[in-house]
Amino acid sequence: MHTDDDQIARAKTGDPDAWRELYRAHAGRLVVWLGTRPAGDSAVAPEDLAAEAWLVAAQRVADFAGSSEQFAGWLFGIARNLSSTTHRRSARRRTDPGLPETVELPAADEIGEADGRDWVRRALARLPPRERDVVACIDGVGLDVAATAAALGMSAVAVRVAHHRGLRRLRAASVSEEGQSVAAASSRSR
Missing domain, CATH: 1.10.1740.10 (RNA polymerase sigma factor, region 2, helix turn helix motif)
Incomplete structure (x- = not known):
């Protein structure tokens, strides 16, 4: 108690x-x-x-x-x-x-500060709801695992797992976008 x-x-x-x-x-x-x-x-x-x-x-x-x-x-x-x-x-x-089903994420160098917040919202929107909420609580607003678990009605272990998976998906999406940006830039310079 x-x-x-x-x-x-x-x-x-x-x-x-x-x-x-x-x-x-x-x-x-x-x-x-x-x-x-x-x-x-x-x-x-x-x-x-x-x-x-x-x-x-x-x-x-x-x-x-x-x-x-x-x-x-x-x-x-x-x-x-x-x-x-x-x-x-x-x-x-x-x-x-x-919103449309697919959301195009701009390359990092195309994002201004105001657009950066929109990019973050769009990137989070691509995550499954559980992972999106956990990443937003922990990395977006700085709640700890216990507060995040209480806020979302989850166990602390489930919060840690969803956080790990969400960050992994965001990293993979970021690497994929960077590769597409480099390919697009090299095709324009030809």
Whole structure:
């Protein structure tokens, strides 16, 4: 059984300073992570889902038992559930035109800083959902294995395996793209 640390105990009593500290620690990472997940509905921004996750967390904080570090996994789990619900609702209502099945990834030298984020999203979108979510949690927003496992409802071993497989797939895709870029460049110079 987990016991609450001081910050969580204060948050449960409604202490605004405790909530501010939790927000500062997790809000930015939560929005970034939600931006890597398939939204399903282009009208629902990652910021909207994050705000809804914070509201749900505030309503259910009395049910949470743990430290402020474990709070991240719990909060990300709430956000994952909200994101999945939004995605399912969108699929039922067909409110989003969707993305094409194949996504062309540009060569690394063709990517500007703003386009780099889009490239990362497209690269992650090519991974199976489980691997995409794990790589986004660990490498995208810096959660540890335990928080990632809590956020995604997986065991720590499954998180490690999915992380390894996801990185291996990304490396293979990157090497494949580099080879195609070199071949295209040499054919243009002839």
